[in-house]
Amino acid sequence: xxxxxxxxxxxxxLFTAPFAAQAAAAxxxxxxxxxxxxxxxxxxxxNAKNVQKALPGSSVEIVAYGPGIGMLKAxxxxxxxxxEAVSAGVTVVACQNTMKAKKLTPADMHGAIGYVxxxxxxxxxxxxxxxxxxxx
Numbered sequence: 573x574x575x576x577x578x579x580x581x582x583x584x585x586l587f588t589a590p591f592a593a594q595a596a597a598a599x600x601x602x603x604x605x606x607x608x609x610x611x612x613x614x615x616x617x618x619n620a621k622n623v624q625k626a627l628p629g630s631s632v633e634i635v636a637y638g639p640g641i642g643m644l645k646a647x648x649x650x651x652x653x654x655x656e657a658v659s660a661g662v663t664v665v666a667c668q669n670t671m672k673a674k675k676l677t678p679a680d681m682h683g684a685i686g687y688v689x690x691x692x693x694x695x696x697x698x699x700x701x702x703x704x705x706x707x708x
Contacts, residue, residue, distance in 0.1 A: 599630040602698040604707040605640035606691075613643045613650045615708040620662045633698065637667035637691030641674065644682050651682055658684040667691030 601623055603616050620632045634657070636644050643650050644666045658664055665686045671677070678687070688694040699705055 599627050600698070600701075600703040601630070601632055601706055602695055602703045603632065603634045604691075604695055604705070605634060605636045605643070606638040606707075608639040608642045610643065610649050612708055613640075614653065616706075617650065617653045617657050617662075619706060619708055620657055621660065624660060624662070631663075631703075632661070633663040633665065633694075633703075635665055635667070635688065635691045635694050635698075637670045641666055641670045641676065644685050645676070645680055646682050648682070654682050655684050665691070665694065667694075 601620075603620060605613060605616050607613075616634060620634060623630055623632050642648065644654065644664070645651075648654070654664055663686060664682075664684070665688045666681060668687050668689050670691065671681075671687075695705065
């Protein structure tokens with residue numbers, strides 16, 4: 573009887589493991605912003621907030637590159653929303669390749685954000701690591 577219970581427990585663990593992995597992946601999302609429109613940024617920030625609300629403890633990262641980098645400047649129209657998102661646990665990063673191309677330095681940027689060498693490579697790495705991808 574003990575062997576039968578152990579076999580059942582093992583079978584159940586093997587059966588549920590893929591579902592647990594899917595659930596964990598569903599709780600990680602990387603959001604691409606390569607658009608400089610405030611409306612796109614507000615949509616992305618709303619999406620991030622909604623994910624956190626629906627899936628408490630989820631990981632959310634916003635990656636900005638190309639024209640989207642402008643909204644991460646210290647004086648951007650969405651600067652207050654960026655600060656709110658970061659304080660709520662959203663990771664917001666700027667592409668250093670884009671910053672270099674646009675001659676931006678960290679002094680030009682919002683003080684709460686982080687940096688990655690390449691925004692595209694960051695998104696690729698997150699997806700390879702099982703993160704969901706969103707582009708509003």
